[in-house]
Structures are given as C-alpha cells and as structure tokens.
Amino acid sequence: MGAGNWRRLRPEIGSRQGVLSAMPLRGAISGFGEVAVQAHLAGWRTRPDVNIVAIHDPVSARRHRAMNLIKNVRVYDDLELMLDGEALDFLDIASPPAFHAASTRMALEAGAHVLVEKPLCLDAAEFAGLTALAIEKSRVLMCVHNWKISPAYRRAYELVSQGRLGDLRYISLVRLRGEPAGAGDISAGGGERWRLDERTGGGILVDHGWHAFYLMHWLMGGMAPSSVSAHLNAPPGATVDDLADIRVEFPDGRLAYSHLSWRAPTRRTSAVLYGDKAMLEIEGNRVLLTERSGVVHDYSVSDEPDDSYHAGWFAGVAAHFERSLRDGPSSPLVNENRAEAQAALMLMLGARKSAASGGIAVKIAR
Numbered sequence: 001m002g003a004g005n006w007r008r009l010r011p012e013i014g015s016r017q018g019v020l021s022a023m024p025l026r027g028a029i030s031g032f033g034e035v036a037v038q039a040h041l042a043g044w045r046t047r048p049d050v051n052i053v054a055i056h057d058p059v060s061a062r063r064h065r066a067m068n069l070i071k072n073v074r075v076y077d078d079l080e081l082m083l084d085g086e087a088l089d090f091l092d093i094a095s096p097p098a099f100h101a102a103s104t105r106m107a108l109e110a111g112a113h114v115l116v117e118k119p120l121c122l123d124a125a126e127f128a129g130l131t132a133l134a135i136e137k138s139r140v141l142m143c144v145h146n147w148k149i150s151p152a153y154r155r156a157y158e159l160v161s162q163g164r165l166g167d168l169r170y171i172s173l174v175r176l177r178g179e180p181a182g183a184g185d186i187s188a189g190g191g192e193r194w195r196l197d198e199r200t201g202g203g204i205l206v207d208h209g210w211h212a213f214y215l216m217h218w219l220m221g222g223m224a225p226s227s228v229s230a231h232l233n234a235p236p237g238a239t240v241d242d243l244a245d246i247r248v249e250f251p252d253g254r255l256a257y258s259h260l261s262w263r264a265p266t267r268r269t270s271a272v273l274y275g276d277k278a279m280l281e282i283e284g285n286r287v288l289l290t291e292r293s294g295v296v297h298d299y300s301v302s303d304e305p306d307d308s309y310h311a312g313w314f315a316g317v318a319a320h321f322e323r324s325l326r327d328g329p330s331s332p333l334v335n336e337n338r339a340e341a342q343a344a345l346m347l348m349l350g351a352r353k354s355a356a357s358g359g360i361a362v363k364i365a366r
Helices: 034-044 060-069 079-086 097-109 124-137 151-161 188-196 204-219 311-327 332-356
Strands: 025-030 050-056 074-076 090-093 113-116 141-143 170-176 227-233 243-249 255-261 268-274 278-283 286-291 296-298
Touching: 025 034, 025 079, 034 050, 034 060, 034 090, 034 311, 050 060, 050 079, 060 074, 074 079, 079 097, 090 097, 097 113, 097 124, 113 311, 124 141, 124 332, 141 311, 141 332, 151 204, 151 268, 151 278, 151 286, 170 204, 204 243, 204 255, 204 332, 227 332, 243 332, 311 332
Parallel strands: 025 050, 025 090, 050 074, 090 113, 113 141, 170 255
Antiparallel strands: 170 268, 227 243, 243 255, 268 278, 278 286, 286 296
C-alpha cells in the first residue's frame, strides 16, 4: 500500500448531524488490513446492536476481502464518498498512523463518532485540534487502548486499586518481539509493512510505545508524568526505530520503565510493579504477587494466545465505545481515554526529543 493512496483523504467537507436512536448503530471501518480483519471486525460482531455497513480502503484486494467477509457490505476507495453517502453513526479507523488525524477530522466534520487505532495522532497540534473539534461537534472521540482489556493488566489494576501493593512506586513494561507484526506479509498490496516505513508512522516507539505509555498512566492512577528520557536505535539503512529504552518519571519519585524490541530471539510480554507492601510480576498470563513477608499469591488469568491482534480485547474496547455513545461525549470513559491519549502522545514526542539529544530528560508539559 503506497502512502499516496491514503492521501486522497480531504478534510474540507460539510458536516452532518447524527442522532443515536434505539436502532442498531451503523458503523464503518477505514483501513481493512490484518488488525481490522482479525480484531476489529471480530470485535464488532460480538455487539448485537452494531452493524458494519461499509469499508474504506484504497487497496483493491482488501476491498474484495471485505466483500467476501461481510454480507451486503459496501466498499469504497474514497473516504469522503463513504462519509457523504452512508449516514454513519461511527467510523472505526484502522489505517496506518500517518493517516489517523486526517481521517478523524473528516469523520468528525461529517457528524460521525470516531474510534481510532493507536496512536490517535502523531502531533500535539493535531491532538488539540481534534479534541476541540469533537467537543464542538458533540461527538465521541476515543483511541483503542486494548491492553487495558487484557485480563492480566485488568488484574494488576484491580490489585493496585485495592492497595495490595501499597503506595505504587515502580512499573516496568517489557515487550520483546523478533520482528514487527505483519513484517513478512506481502498479501493485499503489502500494506502490513507500514510499521517499517517512516512515511506511514512506523517504528517501535509508535507501535508499542503508545501502549506502554497509556498503561503507565492508567496503572499510576491517572497521574500525569513529569519527564521522559529515552534511547532509540534503528538497524543500518532503516528509517524507523526497532529498539526503545525509556524511563518515565512521575511526581513524588515514582518511576516507570519500558524496554521495547523487535530484535529479540523470542516473543515475551512481561511487567514488574512494586509498592511499599508488595511486588507484582506478570509474565504472559501468569500473575504473581509477593508480599514483603515473602508470602506469594497466584493471581494468574486465562486469556487467548498472545498474538499481535488480540481479537477478544477489541471486543471489550467495542463495548466501552458503544457505552460511551450512549452516555455521551463528556462521559467518564471518554474523559479517561482522552487523558491517557494525551499522556501517551506527550511521552512519545518527549521520548523522540530525548533520544535526539542523547537521552537527556525532557519535561512533559501539563
């Protein structure tokens, strides 16, 4: 998939007023790559009050795939035409990151609510403009923060909230992968290789860092980060980073750390959290809490296999989004998601600035 195909999106369109009713919600997906097929579509199909009526993708093979997978779906190679013709309640954006902001703006201007794959956008000015537009249009704008749905991290959040760890002081999040998701996929126009292309918003800091940053913010109880320092590295000749080592400081001496790699010999997803009372270790679905006394409690969970798409988690995201449409754009879920997205974006931008300056600490504006 060439970046130019997606740049057919044009933000200058008229608005449409949409009112939710008791009828099933009419939704569409923009960007029908593997994450949309394996996670988003599967997740929406668990929602009996949602119909996916249209698909937008500039790649012909993907539009044909949508027609094969979804009965009576209408497909478009132009997002503006779809928004003009479909009277949508919401748009689910699953295109590469570089196109999120333009697609979101178009959908909001058309009167649709919007759910966006991470990252919500790549620029602070874009974030300010999009959130202001969502408020002006009285529309829900949310980012897919699916790791919050993971049973292991839900369990961690519950234990932290119950005070089982005491005063949380430290979080470590490690994501080891041998390559980016879809790196070897040359099907459907080769579009799954966007993670390796700077022009489409690739790189491990964007792809995995956003997840780490909103998890830090959430597990720290919504506390705003104070500063970030980072080292990024890329293979010779590459245009995007494939390794990130990140330190985030929070108020009162609290610290978070994340190591992200596409160079590892094996896939591993792990975390360590500790407070003044206990330590929590997460390794896949294994969740162990060790008290200061040495007593160990097993809070392990059951979950689907650790793959790149996590279809079951998106079903939870879809449920939260649908609830937010019913509760309105100023609901607690929307406000929480916006705060997480803002923290993730500022940490991502700060980490890049830090890495470009030799790893110095960069203050995060509040």
